[in-house]
Amino acid sequence: MLTIWRKAALFDPHRAQVSAWIYQIARNRQIDIIRKENRPMPEELKEEPGAEPDASQILGVQQEAGQLREALAALKPDQREMIEKAYLGELTHREISVQTGLPLGTIKSRIRLGLERLRHELKDLQQ
Amino acid sequence: MSSVTHHIPDAMLAAYAAGNLPHAFAVAVASHISLCSKCRVALEAHQAVGGAVLDESYSVAVSSNLKGDIFAQLDASFSPEPVYERRGIYPGPVLEVMKGREPRWKKLGMGVRQDILSADANGSVRLLYIPAGQAVPDHSHNGLELTLVLQGSFSDETGRFGVGDLEIADEEVEHTPVADFGEACICLAATDARLRFSAFIPRLLQPMFRI
Numbered sequence: 001m002l003t004i005w006r007k008a009a010l011f012d013p014h015r016a017q018v019s020a021w022i023y024q025i026a027r028n029r030q031i032d033i034i035r036k037e038n039r040p041m042p043e044e045l046k047e048e049p050g051a052e053p054d055a056s057q058i059l060g061v062q063q064e065a066g067q068l069r070e071a072l073a074a075l076k077p078d079q080r081e082m083i084e085k086a087y088l089g090e091l092t093h094r095e096i097s098v099q100t101g102l103p104l105g106t107i108k109s110r111i112r113l114g115l116e117r118l119r120h121e122l123k124d125l126q127q
Numbered sequence: 128m129s130s131v132t133h134h135i136p137d138a139m140l141a142a143y144a145a146g147n148l149p150h151a152f153a154v155a156v157a158s159h160i161s162l163c164s165k166c167r168v169a170l171e172a173h174q175a176v177g178g179a180v181l182d183e184s185y186s187v188a189v190s191s192n193l194k195g196d197i198f199a200q201l202d203a204s205f206s207p208e209p210v211y212e213r214r215g216i217y218p219g220p221v222l223e224v225m226k227g228r229e230p231r232w233k234k235l236g237m238g239v240r241q242d243i244l245s246a247d248a249n250g251s252v253r254l255l256y257i258p259a260g261q262a263v264p265d266h267s268h269n270g271l272e273l274t275l276v277l278q279g280s281f282s283d284e285t286g287r288f289g290v291g292d293l294e295i296a297d298e299e300v301e302h303t304p305v306a307d308f309g310e311a312c313i314c315l316a317a318t319d320a321r322l323r324f325s326a327f328i329p330r331l332l333q334p335m336f337r338i
Contacts, residue, residue: 016171016174016175017175018178019175019178019179019181020171020175020177020179021174021178022178022181023144023174023177023180023181024144024174026181027144027146027177028146030146031146035150037150038208039146039150039153040150040158040220040223041157041220042157042158042160042161042167042170042218043161043213043218043219043220044210045167064175065175065178068175068179069182072180073183083176083180084180084184086141086145087144087145087176087180088145088181088184089146091147092142093141093147093152094138096138096142097136097139
């Protein structure tokens, strides 16, 4: 929790729901403690100086998060259990890839659209 | 950056988000994402799913003492972890493993050089330098090998790999990567096991070079 507090300035509501952001920090922190190592993270994207918050983009991210929760709730119990296992770190990548019943793609496509819009901006930022 | 054509498989990204990839692979994945907006977007999608799962999971009550302790620490001073920025062809996550130092190349023969950044029972991360037009000795793998191109390009039986491309080779793949003409090819190679060379001599040398 302290880690989340200390990293709060890095949170960007245009790109992620706060739960997504907390999820990654919490997972990394847990693994770091268990394995006594630092989880490698991608380079942070640099925000353009003076960028104004874009309310419609922030709203879009939140709406998609709502759709995602509905999609999760609509899953069959066994599928849901596998998803939980995968994202709470109980499956290896090999196990995830052989779980043919795992609706990873379906679930993710719900949030893919908004993120695709962002891809454009990311590209500019990365140059 | 749009030239990246070989990406991270979905299952591997999900495992990376969940923190469940071996460290060596996580370095390769984090480095690829630093160079590839498509996979960054896909990772953020996985994080959103993880967040939703976390949101729905049951909460645990904490004692008021613990809560008080945590709140008391909010104002405590702390030293942030060092952030490694990209330097030249090396993405931040690679520099983090190198602790910010320059590559220390060791000769492997035929102009091929390597720098082992980390190696233990769980796998290894190293840099490979392959002169233009030069082949890396035939090898298959005991485990999985992830190769991320940082400079130049190479081709093998499965295709052509340029800067930012990630090749994933498992036990089934016996391949001979050859650096393309032009620039020398520099790659980051991550394995979760030791490499196995099919030719006799390199196999003898393997313990010596720790590859």
